[in-house]
Amino acid sequence: MSVRTLPLLFLNLGGEMLYILDQRLRAQNVPTDKARKVMNDLISTMFNKKFLEELFKPQELYSKKALRTVYDRLAHASIMRLNPASMDKLFDLMTMAFKYQVLLCPRPKDILLITFNHLDAIKNFVRDSPDIMNQVDETFRHIIEVYGCLPAGEFQLIRQTLLLFFQDMHIRVSIFLKDKVQNSNGRFVLPISGPVPWGTKVPGLIRMFNNKGEEVKRMEFKHGGQYVRAESEGSFELSGDRVLTLGTNMYSASRPVETRVSGALKNSSLNTKDNIAARTLAKEELNFLARLMGGMEIKKTSGPEPGFRLNLFTTDEEEEHAALTRPEELSYQVINIQAAQDQQRNEELTRIMGEFEIHDQPQQSTSKGGYSNRKLMPGGKEQSTAFPHLLPFPKPQIVHTHTKSLHGKDSDL
Amino acid sequence: MRGPTSRARRGAAAGGTAGRTSRTSAPDRSMYRRERPVPMRSCPAALYNNLSVLPLPAPGLTQFALVHGPTAQLLSAAPDGLPVSQRQLHTKDGAGPGFPLITQAYWCVLPFRVLLVLTSQRGIQIYESDGSVMVYWHALDSTDASPVQALFARGIAASGHYICVGTWSGRVLVFDVPAKGPNIVLSEELDVHQAPITDIAAEPAQGQDCVADVVTADDSGLLCVWKSGPEFKLLTRISGFGTPCPSVQLWQGSVAAGYGDGQIRIYEASSGALHVQINAHARGICALDLAPEAGKLLSGAEDSFVHIWKLSRNPHSGCIEVEHCHAECVTDTQVCGARFCDLRGSSFAVTGYDLAEILRYSCV
Structure with a gap:
């Protein structure tokens, strides 16, 4: 639907990711300097100029799986490592938090305020690093420039596109259950009291006019909710009072975070066919990933700084247990990118992949020429068997032009 | 028949029990109960x-x-709510990334036939009413589209033997439909709206000349009132001042429009004069429907409420007047669809985002 959705989705999910990681870094007593390095590395990767240029190009949203791959890479942009089970949990928490914010967003346009809340908090994370701060501010200005003048209808389209992305996700999150903003069935509570959105009148009044436009009758009716007038509108400027609290950090220090994720109760396996379809990445999505990640510059971390592993669970046992018990339908099956052997072709790809972790060894090997791109063709048998352990990755140089060009270049890949 | 469990759930959702009486309005006047x-x-x-x-x-x-x-999902259900048959329809695939998304599904009741129209990011698909055969396909023309705009068709209505479909550019396509067979032709393109079309409504013309029988609405809130025919004639333009108008209805020469700020406004179609303004919902309205025989208006919104209103014409002034009849809270559900199930408005159905059931209500 709206081709303006991806930047907002990425930045808000990224903001939620940083909130959670920040909290876990503190909970796991990671030394301050190390924790700060991780946050700085992640944020400067997220706000990399080239990466954001790709992100802001008008494009359709891609699958959760494709996006999950981007965050997997982002989370590993520093000296910190996450096990797949922790990564799954991180992604669950991020997506459910932003789903909640989009769902409760008073007006469609207020998606921007939610984004600004995330960006404000991110700026606070890097307040001691002026260079990174400038990167964030530049993105901030770009968002105001691009989105500031969009009509209300476009924001509604963006919101509908986001809700479509989050559809059928009913993962229960303990912090939401505890706050009573989520029901035990995974659905969020919609308040029917409190302030109405800015510009909306409190419901309950019928006014009637005659042919001359004079008010001739006024009637009240019982609406059923208990709403009050909105006091003020949040600031859409570079800084200011956003009024809206959606998108602010809910894992603050005073609230010990308990990031337990419960699986969906029911329903989630209903669309088995859709799930299977969603598990196979379309070729366009691979192009998208290559484009985005081509812009994501990962700093070499092979310096003297020793790495560490972050656990999203309280104990290692819990993490292991989560890995074993995760319901099949919630499995994102992250794409593990494996380079083919053609050295010349893959130099760029290898650079892009950087330290991307490869969990599985190739299941099957092909002739010396590496993977034939035919295996990417939809419906190809190899695709379903080889996937998800192994996927050839298109060359970024080709991909940079336009999705259509890849269709035409199938044979020479 | 309704089972005891569904009755218990109904009580909770309607707010009649469990100390949530605030969620019902005027319980003494409640005329509908959940099926x-x-x-x-x-x-x-x-x-x-x-x-x-x-x-x-x-x-x-x-x-x-x-x-x-x-x-798009089609399903027929027996009075007890049990689905009798189901069918899934997909978008006709074209080039481009991802799955093309469907934006609306709507049955057009024409004088001699009923057709199901699907609008999507690719174009317009017209099926026999049961979805078994696609009789017509119209691809959207993307030549004058800028890359920042999402392409889609949205807003469907039938007036006489014409089917009107709105598009992302604001253009409304008018198709002339024969009494039978697939020879549907694009007869006219209405090029007045500047913003994406949201919804179109029509009502059978009363036989007089120059009676408004089609109204089109768009994302900027603009309403255009038309007289349908071999050449559509624009009668009135009613500005919405930038607030989108997601849903519109036409009844006895009056336009009822539901807006993104939760208001319902009722205008005289011929003059565009505002007759009624209702602060109806706390969030954007997503659906309006009309039961023409009873003059009942149904509104559903993202605030999780559904309201029923009674429209009437003041015998002295001739102006449209409105009375609130019924409020229903669909707990924790952002309503995305609401329709009467009969012409008298004695039953209605509601759908909500992320809710895997169609809720049904009927007159007590």
Whole structure:
């Protein structure tokens, strides 16, 4: 639907990711300097100029799986490592938090305020690093420039596109259950009291006019909710009072975070066919990933700084247990990118992949020429068997032009 | 018949029990009660007017159509809510990334036939009413589209033997439909709206000359009132001052429009004069429907409420007047579709984002 959705989705999910990681870094007593390095590395990767240029190009949203791959890479942009089970949990928490914010967003346009809340908090994370701060501010200005003048209808389209992305996700999150903003069935509570959105009148009044436009009758009716007038509108400027609290950090220090994720109760396996379809990445999505990640510059971390592993669970046992018990339908099956052997072709790809972790060894090997791109063709048998352990990755140089060009270049890949 | 469990759930959802009386309005005047819902395999997407209802000739059977991302689901249900048959329709695939998404599904009741129209990011698909055969396909023309605009068709209505479909550019396509067969032709393009079309409504003309029988609405809130025919004639333009108008209805020469700020406004179609303004909902309205025989208006919004209003014409002034009849809270559900199930408005159905059932209500 709206081709303006991806930047907002990425930045808000990224903001939620940083909130959670920040909290876990503190909970796991990671030394301050190390924790700060991780946050700085992640944020400067997220706000990399080239990466954001790709992100802001008008494009359709891609699958959760494709996006999950981007965050997997982002989370590993520093000296910190996450096990797949922790990564799954991180992604669950991020997506459910932003789903909640989009769902409760008073007006469609207020998606921007939610984004600004995330960006404000991110700026606070890097307040001691002026260079990174400038990167964030530049993105901030770009968002105001691009989105500031969009009509209300476009924001509604963006919101509908986001809700479509989050559809059928009913993962229960303990912090939401505890706050009573989520029901035990995974659905969020919609308040029917409190302030109405800015510009909306409190419901309950019928006014009637005659042919001359004079008010001739006024009637009240019982609406059923208990709403009050909105006091003020949040600031859409570079800084200011956003009024809206959606998108602010809910894992603050005073609230010990308990990031337990419960699986969906029911329903989630209903669309088995859709799930299977969603598990196979379309070729366009691979192009998208290559484009985005081509812009994501990962700093070499092979310096003297020793790495560490972050656990999203309280104990290692819990993490292991989560890995074993995760319901099949919630499995994102992250794409593990494996380079083919053609050295010349893959130099760029290898650079892009950087330290991307490869969990599985190739299941099957092909002739010396590496993977034939035919295996990417939809419906190809190899695709379903080889996937998800192994996927050839298109060359970024080709991909940079336009999705259509890849269709035409199938044979020479 | 309704089972005890569904009755208990109904009580909780309507707010009649469990100390949530604040959620019902005027319980003494409640005329509708919740029936057993129709279960679905997938949840409706958060779109405008995401429910279409077609009463079937077989006694008590009702057919529902709604959209879930790249698929549209048709299902017919017996009076007890049990689904009798289901069918899934997909978008006709074209070039480009991802799955093309469907934006609306709607049954067009024409004088000699009933057709199901699907609009999507690719174009317009017209099927026989049961979805078995696609009789017509119209691809959207993307030549004058800028890359920042999402292409889609949205807003469907039938007036006489014409089917009107709105598009992303604001253009309304008018198709001339023969009494039978697939020879549907694009007869006219109405080029007045500058913003994406949201919804179109029509009502049978009363026979006089120059009676407004089609109204088109768009994302900027602009309403255009038309007289349909071999050449559509623009009668009135009514500005919405930038607030989108997701849903619109036409009744006895009056336009009822539901807006993104929760207001319902009722205008005289011929003059554009505002007669009624209702602060109806706390969030954007997503669906309006009209029961023409009773003059009842149904509104559903993202605030999780559904309201029923009674429209009447003041015998002295001739102006339209409105009375509130019924409020229903669909707890924790952002309503995305709401339709009456009969012409008298004695029953209605509601869909909500992420809710895997069609809720049904009927007059006590």
